[in-house]
Amino acid sequence: MMRRFWPTPLTVSNQEKLRMLVGTALGILFVGVLSRYLGKGIDPWLVAPIGASAVLVFGVPSSPLAQPWAVVGGNTLSALIGTAIALVLPDNLAMAAALAVALAIAVMLWGRCLHPPGGAAALLVVLAHKPSFDIVLFPFLLNSVLLVVAGLVYNNLTARPYPHHSKTDRDDAHANNRFTQSDLNAALEHYQQIIDVDPSDLAQLLQYAESAAYQRTLGDLRCEEVMSRSPHAVEFGSSLSEAWGLMRRHHIKALPVVDRARRVVGIITMADFLKHAQIDDYMSLSERIKHVWKPSGLSHGDKPEVVGQVMTRRVRVASAQSYLAELLPLFSQTGHHHLPVIDSENRLIGILTQTDVVSALAKAVRHV
Template identity: 55%
Template structure:
């Protein structure tokens, strides 16, 4: 048996070192921030207002008799969180207050027992993170507060002033400024619109919790905000994939149809041949005048008794030989005249209530002159929904 081999080196040529290096370095380039210039200006002005207010009031509070700093550097990092990302769990009031203050207390405690600044700083920051995790106040500037206090061997009073006082003043500034500029602070997660309306979504809260547990990392976004974001993205994708579909995109074009005078026998044979349950009825110009369905045949076969239903149905569709008959003979005599139709340009999403609650199974599609162009069935609708999700 002859074997063939493939030259993998020619199928996948080696990538030049310069290209590999460029791709590696590109990973360090940050992605653009999805905020406009107005939001950036709002954040910059907020940091300016917050630091200025905190600094001026802290200096006034300290007075001339206070020896030592009255404004600490970690507060600059706290201000970035409070004013630039006020929705972040790391920027909430308890995170700012507890993160900075508790970390400062940890730093002062470590400095008392570890004289070497290098070891004291490392132990203080690590322990401060542990405390912040335990107290649910994880705040990145808290690590800087712990390091500052440990390196300078400050006492516990330093955690009260300036750190605690600075933090409280910054929080107050954040409450006022963010509220005035349209940003909720403290941030309250919003409920996704799709969930408020009771719409079925592709994932549940339990699915999200399982995904977060698998990810097992701290995210700079609350769980509820993440869920809301995913639901909004899902709704936008649904709107893009399904909401913009029109009837012409999903209909069955040029459906099998009959005219008013088509015999019941011929119409029944067409329905069985093409395995369909409805036949649009048109005039000679192909304008829609009605529709005949399986239900119309059954109704005229007298369904008051189940006995002999097959025989009665055959009697209905059998061609009559006489010139006069009390039984209907053509589809025009049993058709439904009031037909729910849809135009070619109509959005498919608008037809969902007709199929789900209106009891419709077939909706003819017409053009501007009422000519039959196609038909949409439940199968067509389900297929388009499946493609959208």
């Protein structure tokens, strides 16, 4: 039980911590100097909630709670609510404070500008004993705007985009990940709590975590340790009947196409045969395939005769030294079923199939 109260360590570098400290100091200095200059004779010219806002703007600039509208709208609307409640309930500070903070949160939620320092702004106005709508514009609005300006300049100069750019939702049909943005949105809706992370950033974090899990599970397993060695292959000028016979005899669905030096120049798959099997509908599938690879006997014609006329020329290959964890997305996300493996001289030495990958994963899981 007591472990829950132990603070979680911050996973940021010392350089990032220094960036936050310098930015907060410069931001408050900028706001304070300009506010005091523009509000000569007016007190207060700087309010405490701006210090909390600065922590968000310079410390977590990607947070939804730290975006410009959240800072300006949250502080200003909360100060407005606090002033109104203080005028209505001038003699009951406890009740006024409770209502002011609660209504400020409600307004910020409605206005899509939830900002934690806004609650402090509403409470400060109630406790100030000087309810006036003038305080809403100065210093709350002015302080907030100046802080956002400082955040825009400093964060972008230090490679922290501000305002934070949210990635647009990707179409489910074209998603390359194991889950889509719609899936993540559905999970967040089911969670029913506000999470201080942009959904697109959360999706990216989950992808990084997934990659780290792959690397941890598979360790230093390399492609050459998993691949099928001595793969069957055909040359550019090999006949289609030869390629089809190899695939049928050895129960394989793809053949790398190599030149005389065993360098990969393409790949021929079942899909390539089917693509060229455009024969009359009354013919069976086996007759269509047979029609593709059966030689026509003609010296000229449009019918393909050799592997090079049918193969897929753009083929993805892997190095024998590649980590298996790096290749998993090719099988799980891009639809690859066979991956030719080459050595340091770009010669074909093996082929990595889905079966090889599944076997490696099964062995890795058993040892976890």
